[in-house]
Amino acid sequence: xxxxxxxxxxxxxxxxxxxxxxxxxxxxxxxxxxxxxxxxxxxxxxxxxxxxxxxxxxxxxxxxxxxxxxxxxxxxxxxxxxxxxxxxxxxxxxxxxxxxxxxxxxxxxxxxxxxxxxxxxxxxxxxxxxxxxxxxxxxxxxxxxxxxxxxxxxxxxxxxxxxxxxxxxxxxxxxxxxxxxxxxxxxxxxxxxxxxxxxxxxxxxxxxxxxxxxxxxxxxxxxxxxxxxxxxxxxxxxxxxxxxxxxxxxxxxxxxxxxxxxxxxxxxxxxxxxxxxxxxxxxxxxxxxxxxxxxxxxxxxxxxxxxxxxxxxxxxxxxxxxxxxxxxxxxxxxxxxxxxxxxxxxxxxxxxxxxxxxxxxxxxxxx
Amino acid sequence: xxxxxxxxxxxxxxxxxxxxxxxxxxxxxxxxxxxxxxxxxxxxxxxxxxxxxxxxxxxxxxxxxxxxxxxxxxxxxxxxxxxxxxxxxxxxxxxxxxxxxxxxxxxxxxxxxxxxxxxxxxxxxxxxxxxxxxxxxxxxxxxxxxxxxxxxxxxxxxxxxxxxxxxxxxxxxxxxxxxxxxxxxxxxxxxxxxxxxxxxxxxxxxxxxxxxxxxxxxxxxxxxxxxxxxxxxxxxxxxxxxxxxxxxxxxxxxxxxxxxxxxxxxxxxxxxxxxxxxxxxxxxxxxxxxxxxxxxxxxxxxxxxxxxxxxxxxxx
Numbered sequence: 001x002x003x004x005x006x007x008x009x010x011x012x013x014x015x016x017x018x019x020x021x022x023x024x025x026x027x028x029x030x031x032x033x034x035x036x037x038x039x040x041x042x043x044x045x046x047x048x049x050x051x052x053x054x055x056x057x058x059x060x061x062x063x064x065x066x067x068x069x070x071x072x073x074x075x076x077x078x079x080x081x082x083x084x085x086x087x088x089x090x091x092x093x094x095x096x097x098x099x100x101x102x103x104x105x106x107x108x109x110x111x112x113x114x115x116x117x118x119x120x121x122x123x124x125x126x127x128x129x130x131x132x133x134x135x136x137x138x139x140x141x142x143x144x145x146x147x148x149x150x151x152x153x154x155x156x157x158x159x160x161x162x163x164x165x166x167x168x169x170x171x172x173x174x175x176x177x178x179x180x181x182x183x184x185x186x187x188x189x190x191x192x193x194x195x196x197x198x199x200x201x202x203x204x205x206x207x208x209x210x211x212x213x214x215x216x217x218x219x220x221x222x223x224x225x226x227x228x229x230x231x232x233x234x235x236x237x238x239x240x241x242x243x244x245x246x247x248x249x250x251x252x253x254x255x256x257x258x259x260x261x262x263x264x265x266x267x268x269x270x271x272x273x274x275x276x277x278x279x280x281x282x283x284x285x286x287x288x289x290x291x292x293x294x295x296x297x298x299x300x301x302x303x304x305x306x307x308x309x310x311x312x313x314x315x316x317x318x319x320x321x322x323x324x325x326x327x328x329x330x331x332x333x334x335x336x337x338x339x340x341x342x343x344x345x346x347x348x349x350x351x352x353x354x355x356x357x358x359x360x361x362x363x364x365x366x367x
Numbered sequence: 368x369x370x371x372x373x374x375x376x377x378x379x380x381x382x383x384x385x386x387x388x389x390x391x392x393x394x395x396x397x398x399x400x401x402x403x404x405x406x407x408x409x410x411x412x413x414x415x416x417x418x419x420x421x422x423x424x425x426x427x428x429x430x431x432x433x434x435x436x437x438x439x440x441x442x443x444x445x446x447x448x449x450x451x452x453x454x455x456x457x458x459x460x461x462x463x464x465x466x467x468x469x470x471x472x473x474x475x476x477x478x479x480x481x482x483x484x485x486x487x488x489x490x491x492x493x494x495x496x497x498x499x500x501x502x503x504x505x506x507x508x509x510x511x512x513x514x515x516x517x518x519x520x521x522x523x524x525x526x527x528x529x530x531x532x533x534x535x536x537x538x539x540x541x542x543x544x545x546x547x548x549x550x551x552x553x554x555x556x557x558x559x560x561x562x563x564x565x566x567x568x569x570x571x572x573x574x575x576x577x578x579x580x581x582x583x584x585x586x587x588x589x590x591x592x593x594x595x596x597x598x599x600x601x602x603x604x605x606x607x608x609x610x611x612x613x614x615x616x617x618x619x620x621x622x623x624x625x626x627x628x629x630x631x632x633x634x635x636x637x638x639x640x641x642x643x644x645x646x647x648x649x650x651x652x653x654x655x656x657x658x659x660x661x662x663x664x665x666x667x668x669x670x671x672x673x674x675x676x677x678x679x680x681x682x683x
Contacts, residue, residue, distance in 0.1 A: 005371055006370050006371050006374040007374070009371040009372070009374040009375040009378065010374040010375065010377060010378035011378060012375060012378060013374065013375035013376060013377065013378025013379035013380075013381075013382065014378035014379065014381055014382035014385070015378075015382060016375075016378075016379050016382065017378060017379035017380060017381065017382025017383040017384075017385075017386070018382035018383065018385055018386045019382075020379075020382075020383065021382070021383040021386040021387060022386050022390075025386070025387070025390055071666070073668065074666040074667065074668060075666065075667045075668070075669060076665060076666045076667075077665075078664070078665035078666070078667075079663065079664065079665025079666050080665070081665075082664075082665055108631065109632070113663075174661075174663055175663075176663035176664045176665055176666075177663060177664050179664070179665070180664040180665070270653050270656060270657075270661075271649050271650060271652070271653050274649075274652045274653055274656055274682070275649040275652050275653075295681065295682075296652070296655075296656065296681045296682035297681065299656065301660040301661060301662065302662070302664050303661060311624065312617060312620055312621055312624065315620045315623070315624065315631045315632055315635070316616055316617065316620050317657075318632050319616070319620070319632045319635065319636060320654075320656075320657030320658070320661055321657070321661055321662065321663055322632075322663060323632060323633075323636075323638045324636070324638060324640060324657060324658055325638060325639070325658060325662070325668070326515050326517035326518060326658050326659055326674070327517050327518050327520075327521035327639055327670055327672070327674075328430070328517055328520075328521060328670040328671070328672040328673050328674045329517050329659060329674050329676070330673055330674065330675055330676065331659070331660070331662070331676075332660075332676050332683070333660070335664075344665075344666075344667040345667075345669075
């Protein structure tokens with residue numbers, strides 16, 4: 001009897017011992033595994049500023065880029081030169097409710113390629129940072145915000161940049177391509193560019209959502225117009241009102257299309273322009289200044305902007321533009337170099353295509 | 368009472384010792400499988416140094432000799448995907464063949480006359496091998512896969528097609544490591560030769576699939592290849608990122624936004640990714656634009672090879 005119960009106790013003890021140590025070991029192993037995994041996730045903080053050599057200086061509410069953001073493996077000499085020659089100040093129209101949901105993603109993606117970026121809100125936020133324009137929020141405030149924003153930029157930064165871009169917090173912009181377009185003009189001409197619409201004005205006006213960019217002279221005249229009361233707050237339809245003021249002040253509405261007449265500023269997302277057929281009754285047909293092209297030739301390879309871009313698409317477009325590519329692929333569209341710019345070093349390998357350069361205004365197309 | 372207590376304690380100590388010994392032995396035999404996602408077979412893209420070592424004529428010869436045969440397995444109800452693939456990435460294959468289970472009037476395809484997925488895969492690969500003379504690599508995909516063939520060729524550049532290769536996005540199921548069909552998989556001509564050989568062995572590689580329980584066709588493929596000594600390998604770029612992806616760009620970015628919000632784009636996906644899965648037909652057009660056209664002006668890559676655009680495409 002005693003032997004049986006002691007054997008039972010022995011077996012029970014054996015079981016308890018096995019289980020206890022098993023659990024103890026899995027906890028310890030688990031902790032070690034867990035910390036190993038954590039360690040492998042840590043290194044990315046070293047490359048926090050996008051794995052690019054970028055530094056920013058904060059001046060008030062403006063983020064001023066000190067150096068062209070270089071990407072690994074690329075020869076960016078041309079982009080570098082344009083960065084110095086064609087200085088762009090980007091100001092982004094946003095609001096207190098959109099900082100975390102929209103503006104944050106603009107800040108993390110395309111705005112890093114601007115020479116200066118300023119986020120404009122109705123209310124100041126020193127942490128983001130945003131400028132407080134002292135207006136209210138809402139669609140009816142859009143033109144007020146625009147006027148105040150341009151006045152702020154003219155007052156504080158007009159000597160620090162050559163061109164002044166306005167974008168929404170759901171606009172995606174490829175700043176390098178904007179520099180390419182603007183390199184053919186000088187900041188002393190009174191001119192502005194964007195997605196050109198035709199109604200209600202003689203020379204057309206630029207769509208607000210697709211973004212528009214003013215030369216330094218155009219900016220000066222806009223602000224001057226408000227000072228002399230030649231321009232006033234006529235309507236809350238910001239893009240039209242701005243276009244009418246600029247027309248009055250003798251600023252030219254430019255043609256932003258590429259050298260084979262494809263649009264660069266786009267008022268919708270890429271999928272829309274590339275794949276959808278717009279209904280004949282859609283307002284867009286009556287608004288576009290230039291003929292609409294549906295399908296893949298809607299959009300230049302060197303596109304400048306898209307609109308209605310949500311957070312996810314913002315990062316996807318940054319990935320498509322600056323990262324994802326087809327190794328070794330020879331692009332069909334090879335635009336010519338702007339004047340006064342040194343080329344990137346020539347290919348060291350023999351190029352079987354014998355690259356032909358497409359000059360601007362030259363109607364030839366390899367498509 | 369005391370003897371029972373001491374028996375209990377003796378039992379406990381012995382139990383603990385037993386457990387420790389078993390765990391240690393277990394660790395030695397399985398070879399330290401402590402990190403969870405560790406795939407045993409990793410295979411990387413060629414490095415820049417490696418490519419620069421080759422003389423230029425050799426590099427040109429290599430880039431022209433690498434020929435990829437694309438076998439795309441379609442279902443009649445996936446017409447919109449099929450159309451998208453025909454219009455977009457498949458034009459970059461040296462040869463693209465569509466395999467369907469039945470006769471479809473709308474598009475040309477090879478009719479395999481079976482609805483069974485494993486049989487479809489078998490017959491498609493047999494057909495590809497028989498008709499694909501002169502191709503060194505065979506890429507198998509679904510119409511819901513989007514592929515960048517130039518990046519596939521870049522990845523395969525320093526691999527000998529006379530050796531058995533079976534590469535893709537690999538997953539381990541028990542002891543079987545296999546490449547997921549959704550992410551696309553690539554076989555060297557040697558691997559395909561061995562596979563077609565083992566197809567006639569009805570014990571190792573039966574037409575009706577595994578006897579015990581039905582496996583998916585991607586797993587059946589892995590089983591058959593294993594018998595010929597060919598094992599699945601996982602592909603990655605020079606930073607260790609996946610290049611065959613079984614998810615869409617949208618999903619991968621969404622995950623990166625949630626998990627690594629500081630470095631979404633860098634943390635998400637490879638610059639030389641080969642495949643994505645689950646993109647809508649419309650988004651495939653966007654991907655063609657994004658990969659082959661949209662770029663920031665003023666940057667040049669000094670790649671070691673040149674791939675020319677195909678004739679007759681509007682969106683690349």
